[in-house]
Amino acid sequence: MKQRTLMSGDEAIARGAYEAGIYAGFGYPGTPSTEILENFAQYKGIYAEWSINEKVALEAATGASLGGVRTMVTMKHVGLNVALDAYMTLAYTGINGGLVVVCADDPGMHSSQNEQDNRYIGKFSYTPVIEPSDSREAKDFIKDAVEISEKFDLPVLYRITTRIAHSKSVVEIDTDFKAEFPKKKLDVPWEKYVMMPLNAKKKRVQLVDKYQKMKAFVETTKLNTEELLSDDMGFITSGDVYQYVKEVFPGKSILKLGMLNPLPIQKIKAFASKVKKLYVVEELEPYIEDILKAEGIKLEGKSIFPLIDELTPDIIRDSFNKATGVPLRHPTSDVRHTVVPSRPPSLCADCGHRGVFKVLSELGLTVAGDIGCYTLGALPPFSALHTCIDMGAAINHAYGIEKAGEPSDKVVAVIGDSTFMHSGITGIANMVYNGGNTLTIILDNRTTAMTGRQPHAAAGKTLMGKETNNINLEKLLEGLGVTKVAVIDPFESKKLRELVVEYLAQNGVRVIIARRECALLK
Amino acid sequence: MKTVNILVVGVGGQGVVAASDIISDMALARGFDVKKSEIHGMSQRGGAVSSFVRYGEHIASPLPYKNDMDFIISFEEMEALRWSDHVNEGTKIIVNTLKIKPASLAISKLEYPDVKALLKGAHVYYLDGTGEAKKTGNEKVVNSFMIGAMCAFNDFTADDFNAALTKRVKKYTEENMAAFNKGKEMVKNYVLS
Numbered sequence: 001m002k003q004r005t006l007m008s009g010d011e012a013i014a015r016g017a018y019e020a021g022i023y024a025g026f027g028y029p030g031t032p033s034t035e036i037l038e039n040f041a042q043y044k045g046i047y048a049e050w051s052i053n054e055k056v057a058l059e060a061a062t063g064a065s066l067g068g069v070r071t072m073v074t075m076k077h078v079g080l081n082v083a084l085d086a087y088m089t090l091a092y093t094g095i096n097g098g099l100v101v102v103c104a105d106d107p108g109m110h111s112s113q114n115e116q117d118n119r120y121i122g123k124f125s126y127t128p129v130i131e132p133s134d135s136r137e138a139k140d141f142i143k144d145a146v147e148i149s150e151k152f153d154l155p156v157l158y159r160i161t162t163r164i165a166h167s168k169s170v171v172e173i174d175t176d177f178k179a180e181f182p183k184k185k186l187d188v189p190w191e192k193y194v195m196m197p198l199n200a201k202k203k204r205v206q207l208v209d210k211y212q213k214m215k216a217f218v219e220t221t222k223l224n225t226e227e228l229l230s231d232d233m234g235f236i237t238s239g240d241v242y243q244y245v246k247e248v249f250p251g252k253s254i255l256k257l258g259m260l261n262p263l264p265i266q267k268i269k270a271f272a273s274k275v276k277k278l279y280v281v282e283e284l285e286p287y288i289e290d291i292l293k294a295e296g297i298k299l300e301g302k303s304i305f306p307l308i309d310e311l312t313p314d315i316i317r318d319s320f321n322k323a324t325g326v327p328l329r330h331p332t333s334d335v336r337h338t339v340v341p342s343r344p345p346s347l348c349a350d351c352g353h354r355g356v357f358k359v360l361s362e363l364g365l366t367v368a369g370d371i372g373c374y375t376l377g378a379l380p381p382f383s384a385l386h387t388c389i390d391m392g393a394a395i396n397h398a399y400g401i402e403k404a405g406e407p408s409d410k411v412v413a414v415i416g417d418s419t420f421m422h423s424g425i426t427g428i429a430n431m432v433y434n435g436g437n438t439l440t441i442i443l444d445n446r447t448t449a450m451t452g453r454q455p456h457a458a459a460g461k462t463l464m465g466k467e468t469n470n471i472n473l474e475k476l477l478e479g480l481g482v483t484k485v486a487v488i489d490p491f492e493s494k495k496l497r498e499l500v501v502e503y504l505a506q507n508g509v510r511v512i513i514a515r516r517e518c519a520l521l522k
Numbered sequence: 523m524k525t526v527n528i529l530v531v532g533v534g535g536q537g538v539v540a541a542s543d544i545i546s547d548m549a550l551a552r553g554f555d556v557k558k559s560e561i562h563g564m565s566q567r568g569g570a571v572s573s574f575v576r577y578g579e580h581i582a583s584p585l586p587y588k589n590d591m592d593f594i595i596s597f598e599e600m601e602a603l604r605w606s607d608h609v610n611e612g613t614k615i616i617v618n619t620l621k622i623k624p625a626s627l628a629i630s631k632l633e634y635p636d637v638k639a640l641l642k643g644a645h646v647y648y649l650d651g652t653g654e655a656k657k658t659g660n661e662k663v664v665n666s667f668m669i670g671a672m673c674a675f676n677d678f679t680a681d682d683f684n685a686a687l688t689k690r691v692k693k694y695t696e697e698n699m700a701a702f703n704k705g706k707e708m709v710k711n712y713v714l715s
């Protein structure tokens with residue numbers, strides 16, 4: 001039975017993956033991508049997991065692809081930085097079962113540490129980039145992505161943004177649909193997958209050759225659609241921005257790009273010739289604009305529309321009117337504008353992290369930090385966290401500060417349990433190896449709280465809800481050669497303070513595990 | 523038919539997103555095109571939360587123009603003020619008079635604003651939704667109350683609401699229905715000041 005239903009982009013991608021015969025999904029949580037795998041895990045007959053980090057996820061997916069099944073990897077934009085080593089050379093080797101990397105950019109930095117535009121990674125790696133503009137396309141284009149992956153023997157980058165991931169729109173679902181999961185034979189010819197220079201040099205040539213074929217393919221793919229409605233002006237756009245352009249410029253011609261790498265240059269030139277004035281409206285970088293300008297196509301883009309922050313219908317309309325000299329429509333309202341006190345998110349009242357930051361704040365230490373709920377320790381009343389750049393960095397920051405000659409008893413690293421498992425372990429290993437003296441506090445709340453309480457490798461459950469081996473942090477640290485490990489409840493303020501003071505005065509690699517279950521888990 | 527634009531706002535944990543889901547489902551069941559958009563992520567940790575719902579014959583952008591809002595439904599008093607740049611002369615503003623003081627007051631040295639003095643006019647409805655919800659025995663049904671209040675203006679019925687609600691919430695149907703009807707009734711009988 002056909003059923004109209006409202007789905008977020010994330011839910012729709014999960015559904016699309018299931019319908020496209022994707023059997024295996026790997027990923028690491030990250031807003032706004034997290035719900036894709038959480039929803040995919042609900043379907044029957046599939047396999048889904050939270051991997052330790054994005055690199056592991058992509059590599060495991062690569063293995064699954066070689067093993068012959070269709071696979072998907074999900075992550076937020078910065079996750080692809082972690083997985084990029086695996087991704088760049090996977091473009092050389094290619095795949096066996098179709099492999100789609102779904103990656104969510106966050107224009108506006110609603111919940112991210114940067115605003116990077118991952119469309120460039122397609123260009124950088126010579127891999128196809130596909131971008132849907134609503135939930136229906138988010139579902140449907142996954143099938144195209146799998147087919148393109150298998151057709152060109154390449155991983156495909158499936159780029160979404162926060163507004164696509166978290167907006168809901170109408171999707172039609174066939175409730176009787178039964179998925180089939182094609183399985184090829186394991187196939188690992190060594191010339192294809194062993195990227196020693198001997199083979200890699202040939203593969204590099206093949207990759208550039210594939211790119212030429214992709215260039216021909218994009219000229220005709222139905223992923224790019226032209227709506228020729230007027231000849232005075234035309235807009236080239238993609239993703240959520242397409243919907244805003246429809247809203248702001250009804251009745252105007254639009255070339256909507258569903259495939260962002262490579263760009264359909266001939267199709268675009270033909271479109272350009274049909275309109276008097278051409279505009280590119282895109283969020284973040286002038287990605288499309290720069291490529292088209294290099295092709296000699298005349299257009300306006302970032303000269304009108306902002307580079308920074310996400311776009312909205314208001315921003316697009318007002319920037320356009322400003323540039324073209326149309327007086328701005330001002331909203332009419334008799335409401336007096338006033339300063340409304342801000343309501344930033346804060347640590348929950350009964351959050352264990354509070355106990356740690358209370359002590360660190362009292363001791364006036366320099367705190368190398370990391371990413372998670374506990375990053376909020378940087379804000380008043382604690383103001384006790386001084387760095388947060390990328391996941392897993394805290395330990396290395398603190399260690400590097402020590403190497404710069406700063407006293408190691410004035411610096412401490414704090415890192416969440418999920419972040420520690422993601423990429424913190426290597427920092428401890430490095431300190432043990434090179435002789436660091438920095439104190440690390442693992443904020444162990446038994447979950448990945450920030451992204452909505454996903455289980456992780458040291459928290460005893462899998463994405464599919466199974467009880468599993470629970471990596472024992474104390475033993476892991478001992479095994480790495482850490483001098484001292486202590487476990488404490490962060491709400492035992494006095495004891496915690498004494499312990500921190502005691503450990504700071506010592507040498508060697510010391511770790512305090514501040515363990516208290518996340519208040520939201522109860 | 524003109525597209526209807528609704529902005530639901532409040533504080534993390536109040537059920538803002540759930541309410542916007544139910545409104546969306548009511549509109550979908552009526553055969554409308556529907557889009558909704560919100561930013562989650564930080565919402566659990568007591569931050570400000572907002573969600574846009576749009577329905578009509580055909581909806582392109584999930585985000586409406588700021589000055590095109592038909593309804594602002596605020597689950598918390600001060601939050602209504604935060605969105606005052608989305609108000610036009612016709613916007614109906616329904617405010618739950620619950621005050622949740624943000625932790626930032628202590629640091630910013632600002633006072634909790636006198637919302638009723640700042641946000642007034644022919645289309646502002648101040649209702650003690652939380653108080654009414656408590657009377658049903660379940661404070662959580664305040665979101666049904668707020669949806670009911672909105673439904674005083676558009677033609678969604680108690681049955682439409684019931685159908686959308688029971689798709690998502692299996693418990694407390696009676697309390698939710700009572701709250702919905704109460705919200706609707708209180709707006710209908712509201713004496714605008």
Ligand SMILES: Cc1ncc(C[n+]2csc(CCOP(=O)(O)OP(=O)(O)O)c2C)c(N)n1
Nearest residue numbers: 030079371372373416417418419448449450
């Ligand atoms: C490379 C990368 N992947 C994913 C994320 C999204 N993310 C932010 S914090 C976090 C983990 C938080 O968990 P934890 O370290 O246990 O701290 P908690 O929030 O529980 O305090 C994740 C997955 C990110 N910012 N960067």
